[in-house]
Amino acid sequence: MRRRALLLGAAALGCSREAPAISALARGLLELSETSIHTPRPVLDWSQAELARVVERVAARHARGSSPAKALTHVLFDDLGFVREVESTQLDFVLLPRVLQGRRGSCVGLGTLYLCIAEALGFTAHGVLRPGHFYVRQQAPEPACNVELLRHGELMPDAWYAMRFPLDPTGSSNYGRSLSTREVLGVTAFNIGNELRRHEQLQPAALAYTRAVADFPGFAEAHAGLGAIQQLLGNRGAASRCYARALELDPTLPGVEKNLALLGPSP
DSSP: OOOOSSSOOOOOOSOOSSOOOOOHHHHHHHHHHHHHHOOOHHHHHHHHHHHHHHHHHHHHHHHTTOOHHHHHHIIIIIISOOEEOOSOOOGGGTSHHHHHHHTEEOHHHHHHHHHHHHHHHTOEEEEEEETTEEEEEEEESSSOEEEEGGGTTEEEOHHHHHHHSOOOTTSOTTTTSBOOHHHHHHHHHHHHHHHHHHTTOHHHHHHHHHHHHHHOTTOHHHHHHHHHHHHHTTOHHHHHHHHHHHHHHOTTOTTHHHHHHHHOSOO
């Protein structure tokens, strides 16, 4: 997930042969894929079945003694060959069905996949947001650790994130904390909105950003993204209100002041 300076331009265990019930996060991610890019029902059904197969493999490895984080990352990266994507912002690397199909994902794509599996197995894990990045904090049933999906599931200390993705002490309080399932869905919807906007699909992008701010009301970048879309659509009053809310949530957010200047006085 990349931060843009110019806003216009995250159960029982065992080896049962029954497929685990789909997690709340997975349901939300599949619904986002369906509504944002009209993913066909057969693909959604395949994705649910494939996710259940991955969950079963992780459960089996955990039952043999691997910690939750090691079981999960071993299955994803060593057994199934998932790889990271750090250049492209395409939705192929964000949306759950496409990440499962292509075995490739961004920090959001791989991070949300990890969280879906953890939730299905009853592991306690949360997504964590920092400026330009998303990662997983595995909390139970093992000592808390940060799982960096862009480094093959390597366990990274808090200090590494503080150095690599520094926080402004006057910025948003939503960075660096554990996110709820709904907030993770908001982060995903924000990434969808960004990519749709890049392809000048303004109305679908507006719907994605609207979903992002509904699921994650405290996410300043989502409000700014919605403001940019409203500005491009000519809705100056709505854009001004979105920008004002974004700055209220994070006065350090880059690009918003410039966009407000382009917008001019409120009508």
